[in-house]
Amino acid sequence: MKILITGGHLAPALAVIDEIKKTKPNVEIIFVGRKYALDSEKTTSLEFKEINRRKILFIPLQAGRLTRVLSIKSLRSLFRVPLGFYRAFFIINQYRPDRIMSFGGYLALPLVFWGYIFRIPVFTHEQTINPGLANRIIGFFSKKIFIAFEEAKKYFPAKKTIITGNPIRQSVFIAKKKPFSAKKDRPVVYITGGTLGSHSVNEHVKKIIVKLLNSYIVIHQTGETKEYHDYDGLLKIKKNLSKELADRYFLAKHFYEDEIGYIYSLADIVVGRAGANTFFELLKLKKPAIFIPLPWASGKEQFFHAEIFAKAGVGEIFHQIETSEKLFRLINKILENIKSYKSNFRSLSYFYKNDASQFIVEEVFR
Secondary structure, three states: OEEEEEOOOHHHHHHHHHHHHHHOOOOEEEEEEOOEOOOOOOOEOHHHHHHHHOOOEEEEOOOOOOOOOOOHHHHHHHHHHHHHHHHHHHHHHHHOOOEEEEOOOOOHHHHHHHHHHOOOOEEEEEOOOOOOHHHHHHHHHOOEEEEOOHHHHHHOOHHHEEEOOOOOOHHHHOOOOOOOOOOOOOOEEEEEOOOOOOHHHHHHHHHHHHHHHHHOEEEEEOOOOOOOOHHHHHHHHHHOOOHHHHOOEEEEOOOOOOOHHHHHHHOOEEEEOOOHHHHHHHHHHOOOEEEOOOOOOHHHHHHHHHHHHHHHOOEEEOOOOOOHHHHHHHHHHHHHOHHHHHHHHHHHHHHOOOOHHHHHHHHHOO
């Protein structure tokens, strides 16, 4: 038995992969994804690193996407659409998987299409509250559609749509590896821009980092996009700090799968984007957050995720066009009232389902 796994949402894909390896050891796994984080740079993607760490065959694929913004970049992407379908045909024809499991996005679409043509059962998981166009099309070709939010059900055929919740990596619960050692003598703020990092978030941090370090320990994941040199710029700032403050500032381009559990175990509050993976991980861990929604996220999905946290009183929303000083005030606000924010997680318990990975694997191999 062979399964091909693909798609843009890495964290739930890793959760399902680990479940397959645990419960279906005879199943061969192939992963198709982006070898480089950005087409314009040769920075190796986190998915390539994590899949290789699991000793799973990684097949790189470049594909194009349709966007509403007309630019040279979007035109280049448009020309890659037929190329992506061409390459996907040869991948499916060469490896002939028995199942295809998609985790959404423009990269998965050509693989799902050819899987459908080759009569290979296709399954997909939609983690967001408001699916994008590619994922809705993928749903058409899928035998079963697993969704994280009940609100997403209206976008797919009811007969083949199942609410499973979002598969969560078990690594977030285990402090397996320490990328650094921190003495927790004060509250800890974990700032992250997601897999690729966020230049906007990093710019805000630059303006308030000294203020933060006067009161807190800061763990900061910057990403490693070469265009802005964010990590190098922040490392330079750290080197100019006093030893006392520098010792409280833990800076990294990214944290690996076996390191994230330690980071979460330290963090009292998380500041970052409002992607569905972060939403569900913080929900399960009961970690208050300041969400900074990505303004151009498909269907404003990140805003909806952030709004759920804010309305429940377990987090706050910060828009990246606002002042850095406001972000600093929000961090102080949550940490000064941390018990109240944490107690409010009770009202969101219905969002989390413990067995999402197990349920999906059972359905795929039924």
